[in-house]
Amino acid sequence: MPEINFQIQWPDGKTEICYSPSSVVKKYFVPEAEYELAEFVARARTALNLASDRVKAAYGFSCSRALGQLQQIETKASDYQQLTNPKVRFLKFIK
Template identity: 55%
Template sequence: MPVTHFRIQWPDGSQANCYSPSTIVGNYLVAGERYALADFVERSRQALSLASERVRAKYGYACSSAMDQLAQIEDRARHFAGDPQAEVHVIALSRNVS
């Protein structure tokens, strides 16, 4: 199943490598774009939930890695929730077939 890794930069300048078990994330996030924090979290939630469901459709079970990734994104985003100017920069998306 093709997977997508996406590298992001949080509002404090720190970076993270993120994982999606599906290329669907490319329909929600674009490399080079900056997203308001809440918009980024919602786009990630939609993309990773759909990615997990694609795994369920193919293998009969949801993708725990996608849900773990979403939990990490949501947890980290809480650190910046008080800043109305907070943005997340999507640095890169890379697709691989695993």
């Protein structure tokens, strides 16, 4: 299962490197695309849960690192919910 990292930029301009145990995230994000905060979180939730499920199917257990990454994204996103029209830029995939 090909692991992949990806870089995002939060509404305040800070960047973050995120992790997925599966390249399934490529189906949910486009490099250099900008997403509404809620849409970004929803896509990340779907992609990282699917990635974790793939690990479970292959190895018999969920990927705690993918689920932890999702929790980090959800927590960080909550910091920006009060902004007017917050957006997250998906910068790139990192192999």
